[in-house]
Amino acid sequence: MSKSIVLALSLLFTPWALAAETAAEPAAEPAAGAAVEGAAEAVNWQDLKAGNEVSNISSLQEGARNFSNYCLGCHSMKFMRWSRMCDDLRVPKAECQANLMPPNAKPADYMVSSLRAEDAVAWFGKEPPDLSLIARSRGVDYIYRLFKTFYVDPAKPTHTNNLVLDGIAMPAVLSELEGVKTAVYKNVDVVVDGKPSVQKVFDHFSTTSPGQLTEAQYDKFLRNTVNFLDYAGDPTQVDRRSIGIWVVLFLLAFTGIAWLMKKDYWKDVH
């Protein structure tokens, strides 16, 4: 009996163990060779975490403003409505219209960029992706890392590159805030096919011209923006958790009563 319970539980919770492992893996794989001592970055960029808090309304409001100012020019959020977003984020209607919405938008409109698809293709080579679900499809940490690892790369036609997404089509729009960075490489001895060779690997960033924000301010800016994207990917998540507590408590109570009933009936069975 007890053996069967253990088996049942291990079967039930196998997905948990797998989930934990799959979550850990993407970070671990590209890390080979990039871990460096004494680099300027205190934390390895692959280990950066967004650490956002989707129940923090003021952070979400900041994030919405950042999105409206820095992202909406090119990226749409086509599944999100201005009115819904401002209601959820407790932004008063007048303020929403004045600070967040483009002048010609109506509250019921979806949050769509005014950038035309053909212009985007002409300028950037591809259409900027819709950001409604980006936090769900890529994860918040991915977006956070992406915006921590833009750097100047003269080898690229756009003069911009990114550690997360090599050859990124998007320009470094946040460099006015973050500052302009270049990548500093170092040589590492590796063994390829049994032969020793030297490989150039990323070491750290060096800031060539500072931006408007300090690093801490920029991190906060990013965290708020990522937080907003997290909210937008799953706008009901805060409600969902608060309803969930009551549902689970109710079900536990039900199970308890049912268990007492079962015990009582089974007194008959000998």
Added chain:
Amino acid sequence: MADQEAVDLDRRKFLTVATAATAGVGVVFAATPFVASWSPSERAKALGAPITVDLSKLEPGMMLTYVWRKQPIYIFKRTPETVAKLAAHDAQLKDPKSSDSDQPAYATNEMRSLRPDVAVLIATCTHLGCLPKQRFEPADAELGADWPGGFRCPCHGSRFDLAGRVFNGSPASVNLRVPPYNFENDNTLVIGSDDAAVQGAA
């Protein structure tokens, strides 16, 4: 099969009832989201936002038809003569004072409107929902010599006057409904909101 220990039947009954009652509450809770899912979606609500109508081109005796929240809305201008005659046929009406009909407080008057000259009505027959037809000419051959002008529903023949009030002998029993509305200025009508301040902010 003699019971080895006495079964407390009261306790058993209590537990059974308690479980059943909790399960019943649970079923009601569980049904709530499914029932709620049929109510208008956020999109429908957003599309049901107030609409703005420009009245500058609307001449007396003419009518505009708009759709608000999937309902046709009749907007027409009444001449001063029409307005003056509206009180004359109260005896022929089922609800001349609109006491049993559905309209905002500011339209619970003889004109059934904020302003005597502009009428705003939901053009859904209060009988079974057809669209009443415009019959503005008085003394209509079909509707009789004493017809003061108004609307007739093609489905079941309900008749309404130029304030949307239903005539005796119609299958409909209450007057045409009036949507919430207000005037942003003399020539701008907002349908769907009766609060000018709220509308301005949205």
Added chain:
Amino acid sequence: MASNDAASQVNQGAGFMGWLNKRLPVNKFISDQLLEYYAPKNFNVWYFFGSLALLVLVMQLVSGIFLTMFYKVGDTTAFESVEFIRREVSYGWLIQSLHAIGASAFFVVVYLHMYRALMYGSYKAPRELLWLFGMFIYLALMAEAFMGYVLPWGNMSYWAATVIINIFSTIPVIGPGLVEWIRGDYGVADATLNRFFSLHVVAIPLILLLLVALHLVALRQVGSNNPDGIEIKENKGSDGKPVDGIPFHPYYTVKDIVGVGFFLTLFAVVVFFVPTFGGLFMEEANFEPANPLSTPEPIAPSWYFTPYYAILRAVPNQRIGALLLLLAVLAFFFLPWLDRSPVKSVRYRGLWFKGMLAVFTVSFLALMYLGLKPASASYVNAARVFAIGYFSFFVLMPLYTKWDRVKSVPKRVSFHE
């Protein structure tokens, strides 16, 4: 059990119930199915999963009916309409989550239900047909889950459909034509989505309901097995009732309600707090719309298909890989005839069966895990080892169940208060 004496005769009742019972066997049905249906009294936790599977089926039907009210089939509308359900329909997010997570819950419950049958020999005579109906339910469920997975038309939906349908191309001669016929186009397309929708919401649910009905009728005919694998019908008391049996109602209805409570609590924790379950119940890549020009990396099927997927991938030959995948599923059908043991339950079997069951368990779980991993050499090699473990459980069964030194089975079930 004094409370049941009244129920032993079919009571037609008076008034409306009497009128009704003369025309429709309501009381007879209740009596046959619940009051006079004697189940062994020694069921353990493993016996919850049958009733739970029925519960999940009902939940899937209800949530599915509601999703169908809002979902818009079509390659340009499907993805958007799912997002519309999640964001704009009142509680649409909950209904959609219930259905998507319900699919995974279905397989959790069904796998545990099947495993119970493996442990206690519930597939053995006289329950062969019961087992076969169950296996057909499992097949229908796999088809239902796969087609349902395609409907949101995310990128994983698209590529899962592409890969799975392409497995049919390995069939000699007719393969390529068959694949084109299934898709209705030269690639997975709108036509594919439309026919999968129809099959998912109408055809397969009907088949499932029919099979579930047959499964239950067959169960009532032969009676439930139990953890001791003892036929309680063979030991009846002077009253003609099985000595080790108790009426299904009220004893197992009240017990199953407790199981339902536990299950729903766990289910609610997932639905409300970890709906994606780390990407296992809802994959990240499926939050991007279908894109025929970009395969998600890494691509893996839903967790409940990964044991078979790992077997497919472990074989360097496409055709043999597909054949082994098919055999891996079909192997379960032959269990009643592969097992030569005189005893049913693992409790009275010898070391051979216990060992092989352990090999099978480890292999199945390991293959499930490996199927989720990228196809690197070490994972593929590991999958080969576990595939051998998986098949040896079935292929060697006639031998080891004969060699096995079984214990003698007692007359009465073991039951502790």
